[in-house]
Amino acid sequence: MNKLLIVGTVAFDAIETPFGKTDKILGGAATYIGLSASFFKLKSAIVSVVGDDFPQEHLDLLTSKNIDISGIEIVKGGKTFFWSGKYHNDLNSRDTLVTELNVLADFQPKVPQDFKNSDVVMLGNLHPLVQSSVLNQMETQPKLVVLDTMNFWMDCALPELMEVIKRVDVITINDEEARQLSGEYSLVKAAAKIHTMGPKYVVIKKGEHGALIFQGKEVFFAPALPLEEVFDPTGAGDTFAGGFSGFITQSENISFENMKNAIIYGSNLASFCVEKFGTERMEHLQQEEVVNRLKQFKALTQFDIDLA
């Protein structure tokens, strides 16, 4: 089986949406990526860090999904990264209430030996120096390196971010971040400019409005599934990235045609993530539900106009 290496936060989240409120629950980019990628046939490992306040049951959950957690460092006496946010009524925007870096402040990622030859590396949202450090530890060139990032790093660590962006094949960012990074309002122009920074493939996530993937002049669009209820958008972008990188890892095919399928899988898995608070929906999601929803994606998008 092919190997997927995931780096990102494993964290506590406290979330408030118009539908309710949680105490500290399991969160973090790597957690969502890992859960999402676990729907594919692959070997995955997470590189991250937590404090010794982090419950064993959360680690056991990851292990139960066949995720190698030997790269998750547990810092004695340390406290786990904590994020708290409150979503606005439309669920499209949120205020960050609390960000406690804790053990993340001094994080030195250590890639497990068995994953230094991973086929795909998924660099979840983290300090760009941590992302670079993971790439530096690889002993063979991965077939595909995917990077997710956010506006925070564009504001605070742009030179380091540009360095790691140079080294990746795929970047996934949201529409506002693509505009910020490129200085272009049009997403077509933004993607063209981001191509020149390094990534051959540019994925622009538009939340409830779907996702675009660009390769040069080519573009493909995966809609978000129209849902009756969106309960909690937390982790949707990471779940998307996990579906994308997980499918590519399983299929061993990095053609643009196959990446179309990969963003459909990403959008598919993300559509489940938002149906319940935190990771709850992803923890209990069944393979059969994923396949059934793919049929919905086909019905949603496939048409047959004869162009002859």
Place this chain on the structure above:
Amino acid sequence: MNKLLIVGTVAFDAIETPFGKTDKILGGAATYIGLSASFFKLKSAIVSVVGDDFPQEHLDLLTSKNIDISGIEIVKGGKTFFWSGKYHNDLNSRDTLVTELNVLADFQPKVPQDFKNSDVVMLGNLHPLVQSSVLNQMETQPKLVVLDTMNFWMDCALPELMEVIKRVDVITINDEEARQLSGEYSLVKAAAKIHTMGPKYVVIKKGEHGALIFQGKEVFFAPALPLEEVFDPTGAGDTFAGGFSGFITQSENISFENMKNAIIYGSNLASFCVEKFGTERMEHLQQEEVVNRLKQFKALTQFDIDLA
């Protein structure tokens, strides 16, 4: 050839976008619908009203596109409806600067005898009583009646609007209007509620984020084509409606499968409309360009995941 009857404004617009500004130019819902529908094999007529300040060349343009203008009343001494608006930098929102109803205030639509048996009726955005009056004049039941409307009528003429909505097969409105009309935030729930008001098919236009068509539990999505430049969004929704109703008229097929194609055509034609100011792009658009862009829509949306 099948017949398409179009009712709506024929007007002057003055438009300001971040890219420039126009004096009074040709505008109006029926104008955009008519130009867009002219790309299909059909007989069309516009029912509308203008003042005698309306230039003959604008009427000649419509005639040159094989649109029957005998239903456009010219009021002696009257002034043509005038709208002026200014778009914000993101082009997604605008302020109305001027609305002069002029001859529209007392408009009594008269359907030309030859179009009282039209196959499809496209009720463009106008007072719901005008829309109803057109339906009252039909001598045979159209195969499909499509209605476009806007929030203005929900605010000022809701009972009259609900009356005409009852009588139509398809309603096209934007996402905010769907939410206002239904009182539901989720577009899935909004569409379900609007179904109960009468229309079997609910089309929700999301501007640069594409369009959804709902029939009961079924849903299909047409993306907007990602463009390098959007110059002027004026008329895009009407152009969409013209492509939708024009394609249905030509194809004589009101199945949900065919409506999928119809909203793809609508989205396709709208993608041209926004490339220049006002009607300019639509006036000179060639059939070949439309076909080529359909290929782009296929490339943008079609994927091949094996679900076996």
